[in-house]
Amino acid sequence: NAGVTQTPKFQVLKTGQSMTLQCAQDMNHEYMSWYRQDPGMGLRLIHYSVGAGITDQGEVPNGYNVSRSTTEDFPLRLLSAAPSQTSVYFCASTQAGSYEQYFGPGTRLTVT
Amino acid sequence: RKEVEQDPGPFNVPEGATVAFNCTYSNSASQSFFWYRQDCRKEPKLLMSVYSSGNEDGRFTAQLNRASQYISLLIRDSKLSDSATYLCVVENTDKLIFGTGTRLQVFP
Numbered sequence: 001n002a003g004v005t006q007t008p009k010f011q012v013l014k015t016g017q018s019m020t021l022q023c024a025q026d027m028n029h030e031y032m033s034w035y036r037q038d039p040g041m042g043l044r045l046i047h048y049s050v051g052a053g054i055t056d057q058g059e060v061p062n063g064y065n066v067s068r069s070t071t072e073d074f075p076l077r078l079l080s081a082a083p084s085q086t087s088v089y090f091c092a093s094t095q096a097g098s099y100e101q102y103f104g105p106g107t108r109l110t111v112t
Numbered sequence: 113r114k115e116v117e118q119d120p121g122p123f124n125v126p127e128g129a130t131v132a133f134n135c136t137y138s139n140s141a142s143q144s145f146f147w148y149r150q151d152c153r154k155e156p157k158l159l160m161s162v163y164s165s166g167n168e169d170g171r172f173t174a175q176l177n178r179a180s181q182y183i184s185l186l187i188r189d190s191k192l193s194d195s196a197t198y199l200c201v202v203e204n205t206d207k208l209i210f211g212t213g214t215r216l217q218v219f220p
Contacts, residue, residue: 042213
C-alpha cells in the first residue's frame with residue numbers, strides 16, 4: 001500500500017494563478033481532509049470529506065475548493081493564488097469510526 | 113484563548129534524560145486526545161492516543177487530567193531518535209484540533 005500520496009512535492013506560483021494539489025489514498029478510508037501548516041499556527045483544517053460526493057468546510061476554507069468524486073481522490077484547488085496561501089499543505093485520510101489520521105508527505109507551496 | 117496550547121520549546125535534553133510536555137485544551141466537552149510526532153519537514157504521525165486512565169507505550173507515557181483540562185507526555189530514557197516536534201491533538205465536535213507543537217532536541 002502506498003498510503004496517502006500527494007503531488008506535487010513543491011510548487012511556486014505567481015499571484016493570481018490557479019492550480020490543483022492532488023491527493024490519493026489506497027486504504028479505502030471514508031474520511032479525507034486537507035490541512036495547511038504555518039509556523040506558529042499548527043495544522044489548520046481547510047476542507048474535509050466524509051465520503052464520495054460529500055465535502056464540507058473546515059476552519060480556513062476561503063480561496064480553496066475541493067471535490068470528492070471517488071473514495072480514493074481528494075484534490076484541492078486554489079482558485080486565484082495569493083501570497084497568504086504560501087504554506088505546507090497536508091492531505092490526510094481516516095477510517096470511519098477512528099480519529100487516527102494518516103498524512104501524506106505534504107506539498108510546499110510558495111506564492112510570489 | 114487558543115483551543116490547544118503547548119509550550120513551543122525547544123526542550124534540549126541529554127540522552128537518557130526524562131522529559132515531559134504538557135498541553136492544555138479549552139473545550140471541556142472534548143472526548144479524544146492524541147499525541148502526534150512530526151519530524152523536520154515530514155508529515156505528522158500518530159504517536160499514541162491518550163486515555164482517561166493514562167497509558168504507556170514503552171518509554172512513552174501519556175496522561176489526561178480532565179479537571180484541569182490538560183494532557184501530558186512523558187518520555188523516559190531519551191534517545192537521539194526522539195528528536196522531533198510533538199503535537200498535542202484534541203477532538204472538538206468530531207474534528208481534530210492540533211497544537212503548534214513542542215520541539216524536542218536530544219543531544220549526545
